[in-house]
Amino acid sequence: MTLSSKLPIPEAALLEQYGEEARLCPCDNDQIRLVFSQAHPFDLVELEQLLEAVGWSRRPVRRVRKALNHSLVTVGLWRHDPRIPRLVGFARCTGDGILEATVWDVAVHPLYQGNGLGRSLMTYVLDVLATMGTERVSLFADPGVVSFYQRQGWDLEPQGHRCAFWYAS
Numbered sequence: 202m203t204l205s206s207k208l209p210i211p212e213a214a215l216l217e218q219y220g221e222e223a224r225l226c227p228c229d230n231d232q233i234r235l236v237f238s239q240a241h242p243f244d245l246v247e248l249e250q251l252l253e254a255v256g257w258s259r260r261p262v263r264r265v266r267k268a269l270n271h272s273l274v275t276v277g278l279w280r281h282d283p284r285i286p287r288l289v290g291f292a293r294c295t296g297d298g299i300l301e302a303t304v305w306d307v308a309v310h311p312l313y314q315g316n317g318l319g320r321s322l323m324t325y326v327l328d329v330l331a332t333m334g335t336e337r338v339s340l341f342a343d344p345g346v347v348s349f350y351q352r353q354g355w356d357l358e359p360q361g362h363r364c365a366f367w368y369a370s
């Protein structure tokens with residue numbers, strides 16, 4: 202199944218490095234290229250460093266590896282380098298991908314925040330889930346981040362609190 206994404210498709214060399222479903226993340230700085238990938242492997246220490254940089258506690262690498270292996274979708278946002286790309290954003294989803302999926306661990310590195318990357322990350326994640334045919338997507342927002350999702354069209358439930366749902370139709 203080919204990803205039908207709203208985001209730009211990169212050139213062949215990047216598709217080779219990051220996988221056929223890689224997409225470019227729009228970015229104001231034309232000195233750097235940012236790429237969403239489901240295929241580029243993670244260095245789990247680098248991933249935990251990213252999540253630590255946004256203020257979350259470290260988790261044992263072995264357990265994180267298992268969690269990633271059991272995830273429905275894992276998305277890395279990479280600052281492109283032909284040799285050593287840097288992980289600057291991340292999100293993953295669990296679920297069946299048909300009736301339900303839940304988004305977890307949405308993070309953009311603090312140095313890259315405030316430039317629309319988080320919004321593009323959610324666009325990419327929802328594009329992937331829509332391509333799978335997922336009917337309903339949920340997530341549990343941290344208290345300070347609820348409006349980040351709300352502005353992108355997520356419905357808050359129940360009664361406008363922390364649980365947000367995205368309905369495909």
Ligand SMILES: CC(C)(COP(=O)(O)OP(=O)(O)OC[C@H]1O[C@@H](n2cnc3c(N)ncnc32)[C@H](O)[C@@H]1OP(=O)(O)O)[C@@H](O)C(=O)NCCC(=O)NCCS
Nearest residue numbers: 255307308309314315316317318319320342343345346349
């Ligand atoms: C939340 C996060 C992913 C947003 O990434 P980002 O790249 O800074 O977000 P963007 O620049 O794409 O912002 C998109 C919009 O959301 C708003 N926004 C960004 N962070 C926000 C926050 N924490 N709370 C509310 N709104 C926020 C922006 O102002 C922007 O608004 P606009 O549409 O009016 O321009 C990032 O700040 C992050 O990693 N935070 C720490 C981890 C975290 O809390 N993750 C979410 C767990 S539920």
